[in-house]
Amino acid sequence: MTSKLDNPPPYEDALQHPKYEPYHLQHGSADPPPPSYSPGPDMYAGPPGYWSQGGMRAAPGLSPSGMPTTIPTLSAGVPATNPREMEGFLSSQWESTSVRHAFIRKVYLILAAQLTVTFSVVAIFTFVDPVKMFVIRYPGIYWASLVVYFMVYCILICCKEPRRRFPWNLVLLGVFTVALSYMSGTISSYYETKAVFLAMGITALVCVTATVFCFQTKVDFTSCGGFLCIAAILLLIIGTVTAIVLSFHYVPWLHMLYAAIGAIVYTLFLVYNTQLLIGNRELAISPEEYVYGALSLYIDIVHIFLFILQISGSAAE
Template sequence: MNNNNNRYYSDDPNQQLQYNQQTPNQQDPFNQNSKQPQQLAYQIGNVNHAAFNNPMAVNDSECSGLVSSADSDIRAGFIVKVYAIMSFQLSITFLLILASYYFQNVRNAIINTSTIQYTPLTIFCFVIALVIEVAIFCCRKVARKVPLNYILLTIFTLCFSTVVAAPCIICFELLSNGVQLVIIAASITVAITIMLTIYAWRTKTDYSAAGHFCFVLSMSVLIMCIIGLFVRNIWFHLFICTLCIIIYGGYIIFDTQLIIGNHSNYLTIDDYIIAAMLLYVDIVILFLRILEILMIIFGKT
């Protein structure tokens, strides 16, 4: 048997040939001792959704590979799946807001139009959405189990869309230019999302470490929102909304880099439900905060 560049040849057809023998300095990617702990992305919130910081170890039995280490075809398929799911969620939200504008029965089911207060249905939907959110983000096995993950995603989207439609209905009921404000807020949100997404794709800067900073800021905003329930001040409320826009703009960049996997090692190719929900919540909360600012500044009673 002759040795030539770590390749072994044999004239015996019954003898198994060994190619590319591993050198002592080469790391085995399938070695259990070489695994590094990975951290799950953050899902933050204020008055509309909860905040979680849930580091979890990724092992070979739970996932089929990190997005950052997958080949180009697998990564492209993951990205397409995530944005397709997110588009489905945004479409459901848009259709429900549209239905709340054209059908009075839908408005009455979500908001008590006489007292401008949330109905029990809206509160129930918020609780259900929060429970599903906790289950998906804190238990990755639930987020990866088909078709359970799609069922939970659909229920979450319907419930969360109901909660999102509530401030839009209030805008329709109280303001004469409420429809225009909702359209303007949606347009601004789309423009900001597109620009931040392009920036996240093209930039060489790694914003993965910014997740901790945004998480701390979001907790501070949550405390200020609680204070805002007792302190009725327009400028204080405008400050909170502006800070939320900055935070969620940062989260769009952060979560986009998680999805494309160029700079991060947090998501795996099985976490498409988690990735879609992260980006969906970022965009929706950004829209709500922009709408609140427009209602305060340009709303006409």
């Protein structure tokens, strides 16, 4: 223990009475005094006027009044967001949105042209009796259109990228549209006019409702590709079994059941492909693949029409 006399004097007394010697000199300590603090010439260097009016040296990031000049960020070592970078990001987002809107308009213009051709051909095969009887008399024409349909479809799937010099994909799309329109017309010729008109109206209502639903809903159907693939396989199996059964004995309710399942499956495909077209979901179609986008929607709509036509035709009988 040490007495009060051995204790060093207080800091205030040492400043007011310099007669007190430092503590290490009074007790004969061999330790040298600590060095005095003197900042180097480069430390706190700044532009002219760096000293404040009150004699206080302004530290980096502090104004002479002592308030910080910049707001610190939580991420150390990362510079604050540059306003120019933010403007560039917003402009790029706007450009991508405008490109997507132009892509959607182009796809729906192509789709409108395809549907116009298809339903015009269907009207010819429905209202013109000589053409209708010719197709019924020579069914080989229907099978030929079916072969062309599958061949051109496979070629278009393999050539999704647009050609720069000559739009061969648009030419193939036109051939495909004619083939599928002719096939739809030959199928429509076997049904009554009332059933064809009813199928057209229901198809238009279903397609408009599904499209509006895709643009309004927050549900992401693009993540259900595996489910739709399984549904397509099941539809193929059910269709094969139904064709075998109906070839021996026609069962109206079985035919209508298969047609209803097919219409539901292709309506789901229409929703899926429409959301791929919109582009604000998990998956999206590239803006360069406008032919593929129009082709997908066109096939879905035509198949919905054909399945509904089977239901309306069976109900009319």
